[in-house]
Structures are given as C-alpha cells and as structure tokens.
Amino acid sequence: MTAKPQSETELFERAQSLAGLSLGELAHREGFAIPKDLKREKGWSGQLLEWCLGASAGSKPIQDFPELGIELKTIPIDASGKPLESTYVCITPLCNVTGSTWHNSNVYNKLSRVLWIPILAERHIPLDQRVVANPILWSPNPQQEQLLRSDWEEIMEMIAFGQIEQITARHGQVLQLRPKAANNKARTSAIGPNGQLIQTLPRGYYLRTKFTAALLQDYFQL
Template sequence: MQPPINPPHSVDELLQRAQQLAGLSLGDLATMANIQVPDNFRRHKGWSGQLLELWLGAEAGSKPEQDFPELGVELKTIPIDQQGQPLETTYVCYAHLTGINGMNWEQSNIRNKLSQVLWVPIEGCRDIPPHQRRVGYAFLWHPNAIQLRQLQQDWEELMEMIALGKIDTITARHGEVLQLRPKAANGKALTDAIGVNGSFIKTRPRGFYLKKNFTAEILNNLFSG
C-alpha cells in the first residue's frame, strides 16, 4: 500500500481512505511512505496530522481553508487515551488580531473549518512509543445546533475582547468550548494586535482551540450512538 497520488473525488472516497487506515500504526504508515518517525512529538506537534494528510491526499496544507476545500471537509487528528477520551485540546486555526471590524461568525475561518470535520482518533498515551501508536476508526462530524451556538458565543466573546484591546487578559479559561491560546513555533514570534487605547501593540500570535470537554462530547456521542 502506498499514499494516494490524487486527492479524493468525493466525501465517501475520503472517508473510505481514512477508514482503511484503522488499526495500522504510525510506524506502518511512515514506513510505507518512506518517512522517518520522530522519537517523540515534543518538537513535532503536527507530525501525525501531516502523515495523515499525505495518506488521505490533502492539498490545502496550512492555508486558511479546509484541508479538502473541494469537498468542504477539514481533517483533525485527535490523540485519545485507553478509554477513548481526548488527551489534549484541538487546534483549529489562527485568530485575527487586527482588521476585525465587520468580521462575523458566519464568514469566519473557524466557522468554515468546523462546518464538516473528518476526525481521525490516534492512540496518544505517552507510554506508547510514537511508531507503535495505532490509528483509530475515522468518522465525519457536523456540529449540531447546540454545538454551533456554543462555538459562536465563545468566538464572539473572545473577538470582542480582542477588539477592545484586552488580548493580553485572555486566558485558556475563557470560553466554554473554545479557547484562545498563544500559537507560535517559539515565544519570540510576535505580531500586531489592538492595544487598550486603540493603538497597535506587539503580542504572541494566537490560535483557537477546541476544549477537551467539547471533543469528548463528540467522541462520546459517536460511541453511544
């Protein structure tokens, strides 16, 4: 088996590709793709997702659009424990810290990213070496009305704080299901943001993350259904 050359032509084909990987380890997939597995993921946070993108034929990369824009599907890997619960928050996308006047939820990048997600669970317990961690059974998810309302409410509250120049007062505790956290390769990376008096300040780039309680609900609904 080798990674596909072309992107999938339909959502069904994408789902089929993903589900065919269930039970295989990251080492299996890396070996077949002639890629070396890192000894740990401390310096390679996005490695699993990039490996899955290769095997599924994703083309968007880090662009501000869905991983499969022609299909309207975003790919998200999620590390889980032995009970099938998420081990960490899930990164969604970067947050705009300037030029946000007139921006609304319906047209936001995060709303677009989360409109349809292909979730791929992966064993994530730290006592399992990366090359031995197995890929779980992939599934498609659309947020229901309640979940959309929760996401929109958190996004609007966080964006209002950004617009009011309160970026440096936002912590990971803000938001019920969505949080805003620094997102950069290192702490020295800085970007423009709105200060308290309306002038620009320098701060660390921020990203939106789904909280574990939210992704746990998604997984629990799947297993209970």
C-alpha cells in the same frame, strides 16, 4: 502522495481503511521518516495522515480538503476513548477585525465539516506503535454551533476592544484562545487598549477537551 479524493464518501472510505494500522506501518508504507518523539515535530502524525488521505491545503489557512469543504483533525485519545489534549483549530487575526462575523470566520470554516481521526496515543506508547482508530465525519449540531459561536463572539469582541492581554485560557465554555507560536520571540500586531497597534504573541483557537470528549462519546456510543 495519494491522489485527492473526489468525494466525501471516497475520503471517508480511505480513512476507514487506515483504522487499526499503526503510525509506524503507515510511515514505512509511505516512506515517511519517523521522529524519535513529537517534541520538535508536533504535527508529524497529522502530516502523515494528510499525505495518506490526499489532503491538498498544506499550511494554507483553508480546509485540508477545500474541494470537499472538509477539515482533517487528528485527535490523540487514551484507551477509554477520551482525548488527551485540546484540539488546535486555527490562528486568529488580532487587528482589522471590525465587521467579522461568525459565518465568515476561519473558525466556522474549519469546523463546519470535520473528518476526525482519533489515534490511540497514550504517553507510554512509542510513536511508531500508536494506532489509528475509526474515523468520524462530523458537523456541529445546532447546540454545538451555538456554544462555539457564543465563545467566538465573546472573544472577538474583547480583541476588537483592545483587551487581547486580558483574554486567558479560562475564557470560553468550549472554545479557548491561547498563544500559538514556535517561541516567545514571535510577535504580531494587535489592537491595544487605546485603539493603537501593539505587538503581542500570535494567538490560536483551541477546542476544549470536554467538547471533543462529548463529541467522541456520542459517536462511539452509536
């Protein structure tokens, strides 16, 4: 595995050095087996890039580069630079949420500084031929943070009041909460409508594509 980057600049330069390379070229270089498709290995592209860049967090609920305070997010795009899907942020707690604040939330932690790596990944392009694009180092501006915070606070209030089953993907302007589980049998504890604990599917936060599309457009225009 690549050594940990020692600074934000070093990390960004490493990411820039990957731009223009295909996932197949990177996989061969690093000795990664290439799956036939991503149906069973949805996170493969991200794991490959984490390896190439020296990320140390693994599956822990912390930033990918905790010493630098930076999260890595790959984002599949089409030829015009538009994201092809929403972006997973993190799992959310569904009980013991009283006293949670935006600034101590994992969503804030994950999105305070992000290294975005777009990948040209239209459906018709074979996995090994998908190409890494130019990276973006991003922190939310005040307007973006306000939108994220407002959505997070609204959703967390519903969770705290036992309304988890009423939350749908339609809630939130830029941030949405959706089931996040390997299958429909996974269960976790949540606050029920009368304050009791119930069992429900784990939930994760996702950034809507309109948010990431605007973010990418800002940078690519620059």
